[in-house]
Amino acid sequence: MLIALFPGDGIGPEIVAQAKRVLDALGVDGLTYEDGLVGGAAYKALGHPLPPVTLDLARRADAILFGAVGDPDCDSLERHLRPEQAILGLRKALGLFSNLRPAKVFPELADESALKPEVARAIDLLIVRETNGDVYFGEKGFRTTADGLREGYDVMSYDEGEVRRIAHSGFQAARARRGKLCSVDKANVLETSQLWRDVVIEVAAEYPDVALSHMYVDNAAMQLVRNPGQFDVIVTGNMFGDILSDQASMCVGSIGMLASATLNEGRQGLYEPIHGSAPDIAGQGKANPLATILSAAMMLRYSLDLPEQADRIEKAVAKALADGARSADLGGAMTTVEMGDAVLAVL
Ligand code: IPM
Ligand code: MG
DSSP states (O other): OEEEEEEESTTHHHHHHHHHHHHHHHTOTTOEEEEOOOHHHHHHHHSSSSOHHHHHHHHHOSEEEEEEOOOGGGTTSOGGGSTHHHHHHHHHHTTOOEEEEEEEOOGGGGGGSSSOHHHHTTOEEEEEEEOSSGGGTSOEEEEEOTTSOEEEEEOOOOOHHHHHHHHHHHHHHHHHTTSEEEEEEOTTTOHHHHHHHHHHHHHHTTOTTSEEEEEEHHHHHHHHHHOGGGOSEEEEOHHHHHHHHHHHHHHHTOGGGOEEEEEOSSSOEEEEESSOOOGGGTTTTOSOOHHHHHHHHHHHHHTSOOHHHHHHHHHHHHHHHHTTOOBGGGTSOBOHHHHHHHHHHHO
């Protein structure tokens, strides 16, 4: 099985290197790796954030382990050449529409949460975020109004097929967990959301065992800090899911802890921490590699059909934390490599 390693920019190479060490330590037969350039690193070397050679490797791979993209040097490039286009382009080109972002508190980290520890301790939720449509991929541009003012626009839309397939992801995830699905939209204002809600209700007929509720996104943001323990699975669109998942990360303690999987209709998936490239700490050995290590565990589970190995990684991370492993974002002083060492020591 072929794993494409796309470390990307900023802290990406440091954190992916630790995840690779952990994968190597498992000693699984038959895994091969190929490296590819993405993001600002790819732009600087090859003139494009997602060059054809990288896209070709992505298509051939069974799974992609991705670091992060984003580079301040590239912020003034035309949008289609910016580092972020690498991840957006991969999601679109490979049909990776179902982005799973679990947020669960490790008991030892409850004090790191931005919430009161007793509120944080109850968090065990999964955000199922659509990643092929929405305002991210609609028509966009700049124009001039009739009054001569500059105007920017980005069209938000979902067709019913797009909503239906992510709704199925949400219901199936809920069925495999505690059987509760909360669909988050803004149907009180947006037609896109009204269609979203109508279609989710239609799909619900196929899942009588799942309890469906609906919430407006502003209320969901509030409930996520007020009483996050009420959520099991949240299914939502691309933009709302982007925002709520960053929020969920601080509820569990640190954005350095949240892993993600983005799946297509087959088994192929892209695995990445939900955080960005953190250019301010790049190359300093300060980044927490656990989100990437936990993403590698999701890769073993969802794309490589190696659930026992996935469990081993997740248990090793939990034990390393219980034994006191703490990077700077978790209030400690351990380096990226030392955090990797701590997980390896348990394995
Ligand atoms: C994420 C990131 C990306 C997104 C960026 C880097 C384009 O924030 O994966 O959450 O907005 O989807
Ligand atoms: Mg984001």
